[in-house]
Amino acid sequence: MSSSNLPLHDFPSHQPLTGAARPSSQFVTASKEIGFVKGSLYGPPGTGKTTVMAMLLIYLSKTYHSSAPVAWLASEKGVDFVLDFFKAEGVPLMVSRSRSFVDLRSATRDAREAGCCAIGVDSITHFWQELFTEGMKAKGPRLQKIMRIKEEWNPFSQDFQDSPVHFLVTGRLGFNWEEAEVQNEQTGEITKEVSRGGSKIKAEGDFGHEPDLEIEMSSVEDPDFMRWEKVKGKNRKTFRSQMIHVATLKKSRVWALNGKAFTWRDQPGYKAGYYKTVAECFKPHFDQINIGGSHNVMANTVGSSVLFQPGSDQSNYEFQIKRTIALENWDATMAAIAGGQTKDSIRQRGIIGTSITGTRSRTEFERQSLTVIERQLEILLALETRLKEANYTPDKPLADRELVNCVAMAVKDVENPEHKEITLMEAMLGESVARARGPQPVVAAIDQARELA
Numbered sequence: 001m002s003s004s005n006l007p008l009h010d011f012p013s014h015q016p017l018t019g020a021a022r023p024s025s026q027f028v029t030a031s032k033e034i035g036f037v038k039g040s041l042y043g044p045p046g047t048g049k050t051t052v053m054a055m056l057l058i059y060l061s062k063t064y065h066s067s068a069p070v071a072w073l074a075s076e077k078g079v080d081f082v083l084d085f086f087k088a089e090g091v092p093l094m095v096s097r098s099r100s101f102v103d104l105r106s107a108t109r110d111a112r113e114a115g116c117c118a119i120g121v122d123s124i125t126h127f128w129q130e131l132f133t134e135g136m137k138a139k140g141p142r143l144q145k146i147m148r149i150k151e152e153w154n155p156f157s158q159d160f161q162d163s164p165v166h167f168l169v170t171g172r173l174g175f176n177w178e179e180a181e182v183q184n185e186q187t188g189e190i191t192k193e194v195s196r197g198g199s200k201i202k203a204e205g206d207f208g209h210e211p212d213l214e215i216e217m218s219s220v221e222d223p224d225f226m227r228w229e230k231v232k233g234k235n236r237k238t239f240r241s242q243m244i245h246v247a248t249l250k251k252s253r254v255w256a257l258n259g260k261a262f263t264w265r266d267q268p269g270y271k272a273g274y275y276k277t278v279a280e281c282f283k284p285h286f287d288q289i290n291i292g293g294s295h296n297v298m299a300n301t302v303g304s305s306v307l308f309q310p311g312s313d314q315s316n317y318e319f320q321i322k323r324t325i326a327l328e329n330w331d332a333t334m335a336a337i338a339g340g341q342t343k344d345s346i347r348q349r350g351i352i353g354t355s356i357t358g359t360r361s362r363t364e365f366e367r368q369s370l371t372v373i374e375r376q377l378e379i380l381l382a383l384e385t386r387l388k389e390a391n392y393t394p395d396k397p398l399a400d401r402e403l404v405n406c407v408a409m410a411v412k413d414v415e416n417p418e419h420k421e422i423t424l425m426e427a428m429l430g431e432s433v434a435r436a437r438g439p440q441p442v443v444a445a446i447d448q449a450r451e452l453a
Contacts, residue, residue, distance in 0.1 A: 033295065034290060036163075036164060036166045036167065037060060037213065037286065038167050038212050039169075039213035039215065040168070040169050040170070040207075040211040040213070041168070041170045042202065042215075043217030044217075047218050047245060048245040049123075049170040049171075050081070050122050052245075052247060052278055053122065053169075054082035054120070055274075056168060057120050057166070058070070059278075060166045060279075062089060063286075064291045065117035067090050069091070069094050069114060069117070070091055070092070071096070071110070071116040071118070071165075072093055072119075073104060073107050073121045074095055074098075074122055075098065075121075075125075075126035076122060078122050079095055094114050096110070104121065104124075104127045105156055105159070108159050108167075117166060118167070119163075119165055121169040121170070122170045123171050123172060124170065124207075125171045125201075128153070128204055128207075131153060135148060135149035150204065157204070157206070157207060160210050162295075169201075171201035173202060213249075213251070213252055213257075214250045215247050215248070215250065217248075219244065220244050243265075243266050244263050244266075245265075246261055246262070248261045253285075253288075254285045257284050262278075264277070264278060322370060322374075326370065326377050327366065327373065330373070330376070333377070333380050333384055334380065337383065337387060338352065347400075351407075353365070355404060355408075356383075357376055375414070378414050385413075386409055387406060
């Protein structure tokens with residue numbers, strides 16, 4: 001069967017996005033590929049953000065990484081008050097003191113080079129504020145500057161997710177602000193007011209979506225705290241202020257934790273091993289992921305930039321352009337071969353079109369896949385070359401049988417480039433032989449003509 005007679009489903013259709021190293025299907029059997037904890041802690045001052053983060057980092061290091069070093073990016077002095085925790089537990093702590101967003105961007109690389117298994121940032125709010133302040137100093141419209149700042153922030157958000165280290169950050173308490181319509185009860189006038197909505201970490205607006213574990217810290221006074229003191233030789237019950245630190249899970253991808261709250265009372269001092277009391281509250285999250293295994297948050301697939309490259313095979317826009325170009329080339333080539341409105345020209349266009357496409361319908365022709373149309377255009381161009389070699393001119397049309405033979409030869413030229421050596425005279429000779437021997441396919445007649453030559 002020649003290519004002109006192949007049904008539509010025999011040709012490859014427009015293909016979906018594929019990468020050079022991508023398997024035949026983008027879907028594979030699912031497995032856990034999250035190997036590191038990504039979390040955030042935020043809240044008012046004095047609620048225990050730094051302390052809880054330190055204990056979580058110690059727990060991750062000792063439990064899963066044989067007390068490997070921990071990196072700490074300090075924008076404030078809280079690290080000095082938890083350093084003794086790390087010393088007591090035998091976990092090396094590597095510290096960088098900075099508020100520069102540039103240092104935050106390179107934290108993952110530097111931590112891994114130092115052999116660290118985890119990174120703690122205290123507080124990420126300072127790094128966002130530093131980036132925002134410097135970005136707003138640039139020239140240009142305010143909105144344009146804000147968009148540029150967000151573009152600079154985005155690679156860090158991606159690195160936070162993708163980096164093969166545990167990554168915990170603390171931040172100050174922020175709020176979502178919502179606009180609400182309020183109706184005046186006396187006048188009925190409706191006005192818009194801004195009201196404070198839910199809480200969030202104070203950083204770039206979308207960063208709250210990145211952590212898998214989001215903890216809001218708060219504290220309340222312990223109403224049950226009391227001590228016995230000796231006053232004038234007698235024991236007297238007295239009350240003292242003691243804080244209860246509350247960790248509320250605002251976001252957890254583990255059902256066993258989502259919405260839970262944990263509390264710890266103030267301690268007179270740190271005792272070795274106390275980190276477990278705090279960290280093991282979050283153990284269901286650690287158990288759910290694949291700590292120690294692979295970490296593949298986002299597969300290395302082809303980026304969408306390929307869609308915007310001129311001539312891209314993946315772009316639907318470029319696909320439509322290619323289709324338009326192919327149809328225009330078909331019309332132009334057909335006009336060059338058999339242009340005009342004479343009876344002979346119209347008849348020859350019909351013979352050529354039907355022989356190559358298998359249809360007389362323009363609509364049916366255009367409904368074919370791009371691959372089919374391009375293949376048929378290739379045959380038409382090969383036919384044009386054949387006709388030029390035969391010194392064909394539109395004012396001296398070929399006989400219908402000769403034209404059909406030329407189309408058949410053009411098909412073979414496309415399928416087998418070496419076939420171009422056969423001339424029209426050889427094909428006609430082959431046809432004469434075929435008539436003498438009985439009905440034979442055109443291709444067989446051409447091959448017979450080559451043997452006779």
